[in-house]
Amino acid sequence: MSLSPRIGHLSPDEIQEFLEGGLSARQEAWVRGHLDVCPRCREEVQEWQGLFADLGGLGELVPREGFSEGVLARLRLNPSSVPRKGWWFLRLGPRRRVDTHLSARAFQEYLEGRLGRRAQERAEAHLAACSPCREEMRRWRRLWADLADLGHLSPSPQFAEGVLLRLRARSAEAPAPAPSPWPSIVRGVGRAQRLLPRSPRGWAVAGGLALAPALVATALAWAVFSHPLVSVETVLTYLLWKTSSALAGALAGAGGGFFENPLVAGLYSLFQGVARAPWLLGVGSFLFSLGCAVSVWLLYRQFTSPRESRRHAHVPS
Amino acid sequence: MELRHLPDHEVASLAARGREPAFRELLRRYQGPVFSLVYRMVRDRATAEDLAQEAFVRAFQAIGTFDPAFKFSSWIFKIAHNHTIDHLRKRKLDTVSLEGSPYSRDDEDEARTRMEVASAGETPEQVLEARELGSRLEEAIGRLRPEYRAVVLLRHVEGYAYDEIARILDLPLGTVKTFLHRARAQLKEMLEGVLES
Numbered sequence: 001m002s003l004s005p006r007i008g009h010l011s012p013d014e015i016q017e018f019l020e021g022g023l024s025a026r027q028e029a030w031v032r033g034h035l036d037v038c039p040r041c042r043e044e045v046q047e048w049q050g051l052f053a054d055l056g057g058l059g060e061l062v063p064r065e066g067f068s069e070g071v072l073a074r075l076r077l078n079p080s081s082v083p084r085k086g087w088w089f090l091r092l093g094p095r096r097r098v099d100t101h102l103s104a105r106a107f108q109e110y111l112e113g114r115l116g117r118r119a120q121e122r123a124e125a126h127l128a129a130c131s132p133c134r135e136e137m138r139r140w141r142r143l144w145a146d147l148a149d150l151g152h153l154s155p156s157p158q159f160a161e162g163v164l165l166r167l168r169a170r171s172a173e174a175p176a177p178a179p180s181p182w183p184s185i186v187r188g189v190g191r192a193q194r195l196l197p198r199s200p201r202g203w204a205v206a207g208g209l210a211l212a213p214a215l216v217a218t219a220l221a222w223a224v225f226s227h228p229l230v231s232v233e234t235v236l237t238y239l240l241w242k243t244s245s246a247l248a249g250a251l252a253g254a255g256g257g258f259f260e261n262p263l264v265a266g267l268y269s270l271f272q273g274v275a276r277a278p279w280l281l282g283v284g285s286f287l288f289s290l291g292c293a294v295s296v297w298l299l300y301r302q303f304t305s306p307r308e309s310r311r312h313a314h315v316p317s
Numbered sequence: 318m319e320l321r322h323l324p325d326h327e328v329a330s331l332a333a334r335g336r337e338p339a340f341r342e343l344l345r346r347y348q349g350p351v352f353s354l355v356y357r358m359v360r361d362r363a364t365a366e367d368l369a370q371e372a373f374v375r376a377f378q379a380i381g382t383f384d385p386a387f388k389f390s391s392w393i394f395k396i397a398h399n400h401t402i403d404h405l406r407k408r409k410l411d412t413v414s415l416e417g418s419p420y421s422r423d424d425e426d427e428a429r430t431r432m433e434v435a436s437a438g439e440t441p442e443q444v445l446e447a448r449e450l451g452s453r454l455e456e457a458i459g460r461l462r463p464e465y466r467a468v469v470l471l472r473h474v475e476g477y478a479y480d481e482i483a484r485i486l487d488l489p490l491g492t493v494k495t496f497l498h499r500a501r502a503q504l505k506e507m508l509e510g511v512l513e514s
Contacts, residue, residue, distance in 0.1 A: 104502045143505050146454050147473035155352040155366055160344040162366070163373040164337070170378060 010034065010041045015048050102126060102133050107140045201298075208298040212291030219284025223274045230273065242266035326385035333380045340377055347390065348373070351397045354470055358401045360459050368404055372397035394475070395485045398467055405463050457507040465500035468493055 010018070010031065017023050018031045035042050102110070102123060109115045110123050127134055197203045224230055246263035274281060320328055320342040328346075331339035351372060356365035376383075376396050383392060458466055467486060471477045477485070483493045 104505075105498050108498055108501055139505065139509075143501065143508065144473075146508075147469065147504075150454070150470075150474050152349040152353040152474070153356050155348055155356075155369065156362075159348050159352065159366060159370065160341060163344055163348075163370045163377070164340060166370060166374045167340070167377050170374060 009038065010044065012048075015041075015045055019045070019048055019052055101130065102136070107137060110137075111140055111144055205295070205298045208291075208295040212288055212295055215287040215291045216284060219280065219287055220274065223277050223280035223284060224270075226277060226280060227273060238266075238270075325389035329380060329383050329389050330385065332377065333383065343377075343389070343393075344373060347393050350390070350475060351393055353474065354394065354467070355397055355401050357455070357458060357470055357474075358398075358463060358466055359404065364404070368401050369397060372400045375400070388481075390475075391477075391481060391485050394471065395487075398485060402463060402467075453508055453511050454504075457504050460507065461500055461503060465496050465503070468496045469500045469504070472497060 014023075014031065018028065023031060035045060106115070106119075106123060110120065115123060127137060197206050224235065225232070242262065246261075246266065249262045320331070320338055323331075323342075325343075325346070328339050328342050332343060348369070352365060352369045355369045355372070356362060359365050359368065372393065376393050383389065458469060461469065464486075468482055471482045471485060472479075479493050479497075480490055482488075483490045486493065488496070
């Protein structure tokens with residue numbers, strides 16, 4: 001309990017904590033100081049002391065003779081009610097129904113049809129046998145019927161017009177956005193922004209989609225450069241030669257079949273180099289498949305599971 | 318096709334395009350329910366009209382952001398409830414009676430703002446009984462905490478399911494259940510004499 005020096009009187013909680021010795025030494029000293037100067041709180045504390053004394057003086061009531069025997073006899077009649085020792089799973093089993101009146105919650109759940117089948121059967125059996133609960137149920141039903149009769153209240157006939165008038169006034173008040181000097185650029189940026197992910201999950205999907213080609217590129221680079229005759233320099237030379245010959249071929253308008261095209265031939269020989277290390281190709285394919293699977297899973301999660309922001313409609317403040 | 322026969326989300330999308338008949342149609346559909354909720358929350362007709370109108374204006378201004386995947390009714394109730402709760406917090410107006418507006422300045426004003434409760438009875442005795450019961454019930458609802466009032470009204474007047482109420486009020490489902498149980502238990506206690514008869 002926070003109890004700091006302030007102007008005012010002691011609250012009931014503070015007085016009770018004080019009387020029960022639940023305050024710290026500093027708080028208690030403060031309360032005592034306050035009581036010295038505040039007659040109203042002194043009177044209040046005296047009243048609480050009286051209540052505490054009355055409660056303390058309630059004393060113990062003695063049950064009638066034979067009470068203990070009665071309890072033991074009931075225990076013999078209902079052995080399942082005796083707590084058993086042993087492993088917890090040995091104690092699992094159908095729980096015994098305690099034959100007490102239905103609670104307020106049970107009445108409401110019953111009327112709402114929210115009780116399970118077995119609980120409803122038990123409640124109905126109890127209602128059939130217990131007249132106070134039947135009477136209580138009648139009152140609950142009456143409350144239900146009264147609540148259902150509440151109905152709607154009508155606003156004044158000018159209500160709708162009032163809304164539209166306000167709406168028009170607000171629209172007129174709102175300043176029109178200043179025209180941009182480069183509208184096409186603004187539109188393009190706006191469209192690009194719409195393509196960007198708007199949540200961490202969206203970024204995860206984008207990352208997942210980017211992962212697969214990156215993994216494939218890495219695997220291919222590894223396969224190519226792990227060959228003993230291949231180095232960065234030779235690959236660049238090779239690519240330059242192939243590109244220039246392809247361009248020369250294209251410029252010369254050389255015909256020929258598809259496979260005689262220098263660009264296709266170059267790519268073919270490149271893959272031949274990769275194929276010389278089949279296990280690396282296998283690893284690359286596996287990683288590609290894995291990347292694709294992760295991407296598909298992320299996409300699936302993105303579009304099927306609800307996000308917090310999607311569960312509720314946007315509400316203007 | 319007539320607007321009257323279109324579902325809410327289609328009317329809302331027409332409203333998002335600035336069609337005034339669509340706004341009117343949404344108002345026709347929801348002015349009663351929204352006003353009733355707000356009126357029973359604040360217990361003052363003029364304040365309730367003002368708050369409900371403001372809720373509609375806010376909703377219509379933001380209609381472009383309305384997601385048709387959700388119910389329009391839940392959306393408008395959510396806006397109206399939030400706005401009303403803000404108002405109650407500012408005014409610290411938690412409980413009032415049916416005797417008249419707490420803002421009334423004189424007897425005439427108080428009489429003018431006194432709660433009107435319609436009755437559904439047939440004979441004069443039944444009318445009187447229904448009026449009395451209605452008044453007692455309305456008064457009892459007015460004495461509930463605003464959060465309890467809202468859940469009871471959304472459940473029993475609007476007929477929303479628990480999860481929908483949880484969405485409208487931004488509360489966990491368990492809290493909605495607890496609020497409902499406590500609210501009804503308090504109502505029952507307050508109406509003990511009436512329910513006995």
